[in-house]
Amino acid sequence: MDILENKTAWQDHFRQNWLAELKQTGTTNWKIYQHPRNEHAPGAPGIKLSESRLMLITSAGAYLRDEQQPFDEPNLYGDYTLRTFPATTPFSALAYAHGHYDPTMVQQDAQVGIPLRHLEEFVTTRQLGELAPRVVSFMGYQPDSAKTVDDFIPHVVALAKEQAVHAALLAPM
Amino acid sequence: MGLLARALEMEGIATVVVAWNGGRIRLVNPPRAVITRLARGLVFGHPGDVEQQQRVLNAALSLLEQDAPLGPVVLDEM
Numbered sequence: 001m002d003i004l005e006n007k008t009a010w011q012d013h014f015r016q017n018w019l020a021e022l023k024q025t026g027t028t029n030w031k032i033y034q035h036p037r038n039e040h041a042p043g044a045p046g047i048k049l050s051e052s053r054l055m056l057i058t059s060a061g062a063y064l065r066d067e068q069q070p071f072d073e074p075n076l077y078g079d080y081t082l083r084t085f086p087a088t089t090p091f092s093a094l095a096y097a098h099g100h101y102d103p104t105m106v107q108q109d110a111q112v113g114i115p116l117r118h119l120e121e122f123v124t125t126r127q128l129g130e131l132a133p134r135v136v137s138f139m140g141y142q143p144d145s146a147k148t149v150d151d152f153i154p155h156v157v158a159l160a161k162e163q164a165v166h167a168a169l170l171a172p173m
Numbered sequence: 174m175g176l177l178a179r180a181l182e183m184e185g186i187a188t189v190v191v192a193w194n195g196g197r198i199r200l201v202n203p204p205r206a207v208i209t210r211l212a213r214g215l216v217f218g219h220p221g222d223v224e225q226q227q228r229v230l231n232a233a234l235s236l237l238e239q240d241a242p243l244g245p246v247v248l249d250e251m
Contacts, residue, residue: 003180036176038202043241044182049234052187059174101214109220118217118230128234145176153180160186167187167237170203171216172174172194 001042003149010036011146018143028076028143036145052166055132056087057156059140060106060113060173061098064089070097071139078142080152084134084159087116100141101173113173132163140173175201182241189233191216195247204241207233210251218250225250 004010017032061071063083072079085094091110096103106113116135122128136156142148160168175198178188182204192198193216195208209229211218218225229250236243 001179001183003176003183035197035200037200038175038179041202041204041242042179042182043204043243044185044187046239046241047187047237049238052237054234054237057174057177103214105214105220111223111226112214112218112220113216115217115226115230118223118227122230122234140174148176149180153177156177157180157184160181161184165186167189168178168181169233170174170178170188170190172190172192172198173214173216 001040002038003153004036004145005038005040007146007149010034011144014144014146022076026076033143047166049128049167050126052129053132053164054119054128054130055136055160055163055165055168056114056116056119057136057168057170058114058173059138059171061096061139062094062114062137063097064093065095066093070095073097073099073139078144079139080142080147082136082138082152082155084136087131087133087135089116089135098139098141098173106173113171115171132165134159134163174198175203175206178203178205187237187241189236191229191233195245199245205236205239205243206245207236208245208247210249
């Protein structure tokens with residue numbers, strides 16, 4: 001099972017078309033962008049939520065306003081870095097750098113994309129065992145899916161293992 | 174996110190993706206997904222709509238208790 005089936009062919013197409021045009025013109029042409037596809041899906045066993053540790057992963061471009069660098073919002077090639085912040089972070093400490101969605105709603109109510117206070121209620125009512133100490137955050141604009149697989153995903157998997165999580169909730173913005 | 178979900182599942186970690194963009198997430202074939210009809214920027218619901226946010230969250234978390242891969246669950250949340 002592969003994270004991205006036919007990754008080499010996908011990357012060749014990406015480099016010869018979308019990326020080549022971006023390098024040549026400085027603009028993104030989504031008409032020639034090939035979205036990644038998979039025919040088969042892997043699968044882990046189900047978990048008992050009330051006994052499990054859950055990690056929240058958001059692509060909202062959230063970061064700690066006073067402590068972390070914002071994501072590289074204007075970069076047309078994408079940003080493949082990540083930030084982590086404590087799951088107990090007050091929403092007032094977060095800022096958002098993404099550039100590919102309207103942040104008005106998440107600024108108004110962070111729970112639309114980062115439902116930490118709801119998840120805390122799940123823990124309080126014992127529907128969920130516990131939250132992983134740190135939330136993983138990144139900017140969801142990563143057009144090079146092969147680079148995502150090779151350079152980005154291993155870091156997130158390592159964080160999940162470090163935090164000994166049983167499950168992850170992924171919230172693409 | 175679909176690719177990341179696949180990678181985590183391959184390490185034995187149960188995942189669920191909550192997607193507003195059903196068409197694209199289906200292409201990547203994540204092991205578990207909830208698809209809504211909400212707009213971009215609204216993953217779990219509208220600002221201040223606690224009940225909607227909790228409904229979507231409940232639907233997503235309940236999938237974690239089932240063995241994957243599952244077909245995506247489509248919610249009529251908009």
